[in-house]
Amino acid sequence: MPLSAGPHVVVLVEGRSDAAAVAVLLRAHGLDGEGRVKVVSMEGVTNVARDLRKSRDEHPDAMVLGLYDVAEERFVLGALRRAGVPLEAPVDLVDHGFFVCDSDLEDELIRAVGTAVVEDALDEMGHLERFRTFQYQPEWRHRSLTDQLHRFAGSGSGRKVALAERLAVRLDATTTPPPLAGLLGRIAQHLHP
Template sequence: MQPAAAVSLATSTNAAVVILVEGESDQGAVEAMARRQGIDLQGARILVVPMGGASGIARFVELLGDRGLGLPLVGLYDEAEIGYVRRALERAGWFPRYLGSRQDLFEDVDARAGLAALGFHACVVDLEDELIRALGAEAVLAVVAAEHELQRFQTLAQQPDHRGEPVEAQLHRFLGTRSGRKIHYPPLLVEALPPGSEPACLVQVLRSAVALIPQA
């Protein structure tokens, strides 16, 4: 989604809180986790915005946050993209304004604790990796089989470049080999999670968003 389109959507839906995510696969997973937890995103006026990658986050923060629509923002990002997120929030003046005495958190090497204090939560490696680890390879394969794609996965796993890799790595590759597959599977994997195994990043970003809903 382009930043201007996000502004238009936030305005037309009267959004109260925005969750920024990198892509549509993350959006699907967040929305599925909200359903799982009984959170009515539409009723709570929480809008999930896919940015098309973390590199453009600064513009979304500028247009949707304090210097634009003035909406509370939280987010989900892949740990490798932490630099984009940190620089965007720093540029927007979030550190002294929102962290106050906790600004020392940003002296940490990875700054993840500081970003989490601001409502921006990291996926360790990425969301697909989080879901594969949370479910386990056997359960992910069961989801793939239910979607009638087990043979396609086995074909990929036997390719010379992937033969001998851990099955978790093969599954990660499989889920990302087609854009449609990358979007299709995360909600299914969220739905398949056993109680108590939910990835912390998904739980925390929703908790951060709910905490920012304006009180009547």
């Protein structure tokens, strides 16, 4: 039976930077054509119940998947329970199409590509000199390079989204973080059974 018109898969993500990274990877894997996949930025995980319900109402034939931060799991569990999904302990949300980032997608991307590649991306964006200044601020001077990069990514208008896109472009089959690889695999499996 052919899939219906409209998106075949809806992907719920916490924010715009997550949506940007997922969109880059969908294009790279040839999964974005013909409106088959719709990525929804929830603008915060506390909106997951609303966006899950809305996605199911607007696209009843679509598979709804998600990406979330490990600290926010309770919101996803609550939303799925309210949506009538039977969840028994212990719960593996991957079974229900929700993939967890440790601790968030930015951390996953930084670990995947390495700090040198992140600095290269910042240089490409014209932000490396600002980052060097940021590193010498007293409250960040003694923090790890990974922590500094993570904080700096979220400190400028539009920087988090732009950096997420640039890091996602640099991923390949061996460096794609497990939650993103799992999400892409599930989408591909649904679109090409």
